[in-house]
Amino acid sequence: MIRTALLVAAKDLRIERRSRVLLWQVVPFGVMGLVLSGLALGPTHAGHSSAGPGLFYLVMVLVALLMINRSRAVEGSTGTRTSVATLGLDPAGVFLGKALALAVELWITGAVLLAGAVLVLHTALVGTLQAVPSVVVILAALAASGTLYGALSGGGEGPATLLPVLSLPAFAPLLIAGERSFSAALRGGALWQWWVISIVALAAYLALGILLYGVLEDS
Amino acid sequence: MKQLSQRLLGPVTLALLGLTFWLGLWVTPPDKVQGNLARLVYVHPAVAWVALYVSFGTATIASVLYLWPRTRSIVMDRVAHCAMEVSVVFILLTLITGSIWGRPTWGVWWAWDARLTSTAILGVFALAYLALRRANDDPELRARRSAVFAILAAINVPIIHFSVQWWKTLHQGATVFTSNRTLLIHGLMAWTLLISFLAFTLLFFWLLRARYRLEVVRGERYETSVAEALLERRREGVR
Numbered sequence: 191m192i193r194t195a196l197l198v199a200a201k202d203l204r205i206e207r208r209s210r211v212l213l214w215q216v217v218p219f220g221v222m223g224l225v226l227s228g229l230a231l232g233p234t235h236a237g238h239s240s241a242g243p244g245l246f247y248l249v250m251v252l253v254a255l256l257m258i259n260r261s262r263a264v265e266g267s268t269g270t271r272t273s274v275a276t277l278g279l280d281p282a283g284v285f286l287g288k289a290l291a292l293a294v295e296l297w298i299t300g301a302v303l304l305a306g307a308v309l310v311l312h313t314a315l316v317g318t319l320q321a322v323p324s325v326v327v328i329l330a331a332l333a334a335s336g337t338l339y340g341a342l343s344g345g346g347e348g349p350a351t352l353l354p355v356l357s358l359p360a361f362a363p364l365l366i367a368g369e370r371s372f373s374a375a376l377r378g379g380a381l382w383q384w385w386v387i388s389i390v391a392l393a394a395y396l397a398l399g400i401l402l403y404g405v406l407e408d409s
Numbered sequence: 410m411k412q413l414s415q416r417l418l419g420p421v422t423l424a425l426l427g428l429t430f431w432l433g434l435w436v437t438p439p440d441k442v443q444g445n446l447a448r449l450v451y452v453h454p455a456v457a458w459v460a461l462y463v464s465f466g467t468a469t470i471a472s473v474l475y476l477w478p479r480t481r482s483i484v485m486d487r488v489a490h491c492a493m494e495v496s497v498v499f500i501l502l503t504l505i506t507g508s509i510w511g512r513p514t515w516g517v518w519w520a521w522d523a524r525l526t527s528t529a530i531l532g533v534f535a536l537a538y539l540a541l542r543r544a545n546d547d548p549e550l551r552a553r554r555s556a557v558f559a560i561l562a563a564i565n566v567p568i569i570h571f572s573v574q575w576w577k578t579l580h581q582g583a584t585v586f587t588s589n590r591t592l593l594i595h596g597l598m599a600w601t602l603l604i605s606f607l608a609f610t611l612l613f614f615w616l617l618r619a620r621y622r623l624e625v626v627r628g629e630r631y632e633t634s635v636a637e638a639l640l641e642r643r644r645e646g647v648r
Contacts, residue, residue, distance in 0.1 A: 338561070339561075342541065342554050342557060342558055342561075343541075343544075344544070344545070344554070352540065352541065352544050355536075355537045355540050355541075356537045356540070356541060356558065358533070359530045359531075359533040359534045359537060359562075359565075360534075360561065362526075362530050363527075363530070363565075363568065394564065398560075398561060402557050402560070402561075405476060405553055405557055406553065406554060406557055
């Protein structure tokens, strides 16, 4: 399972590296999203660091939607499914690999957007750095749930509008937990409660993905 | 016996609903603090019970049974679908009755409270389930995907249940039973509450049965229309 996961993750990341979609399309989209959020709030509120965590996660959710669709489109290309079926790859490993690749892509985008939040939304640098571990866990949970919901929506075959409808209700608790833990880090408050929720969510989505991804791919 | 119980389901449900409204509106006394507003206790908790546990629970169990190879059948898929549709109605009713209760007590129609928000998210999940079903034409694919989605959506139910304990919420905690199983509501009010739970649970099963029958008829009509279309094409080929 782990070997399959590493193979699939390496394959997905290699495709991303060669196509440069992450670099030239997704990251600029995220930065634009952050700047537009600041513009929408107006100069008085945008410079207020309390808005930063919520806006950061909102943009990350939108970025995640883009990347999940992209990840499914890669899988839906001609021959990919047939080769996966012919090779007899473990579906749990495929799920873990795709989730890992998506998580790496989200972490890269997240790092750029965190820097953007410090610069544009004036979130405190020390607090932002303290929030990094929780951001890593939340983005990993987003990647795990996103991979599962991507498979549910049918990826390349299904309508593109279906993915947000299916995944946004599931992303909402992650967004809340992320925003609260980031805000707590900025205030210097207790983080453990949101840490527990984030880790439980990550573990739950990984377990469900390992169990159910095969059912979705078989169909 | 089975036919008799099915025939009796509707009249018994209506009778119990009527009894609930009669007891709730006229017989039980008003609350010491909330006055007549507290009569919503005979509707809101029962509706929420059906929305969260009975209907969503039925949809989840039917989905698990569909995915389990030994119990896989179109019946389970249909039950899950119909239960989810009824669930949408009850979640909406929960939010509406809660909102009506919230306005005079909290001063707002809607608050960003953990229980309210998580219930609204469950409603969106239920709507997304219906959207997912409409997006897939292949019955096998549709059934599998929606079964997985229903199981994923069910994670939200324990979150809603424990939200009043995990977070500081405007929504009150356990009212009827405390954590040490002590009954906090007495006499006629407790009986009326119990009847309301029974009445709305039976209403769910009545609606589920009606919706299921409709689904069966629709499935049969679809199969007939496909068979007729195939026959017509074959005739065209013969000509």
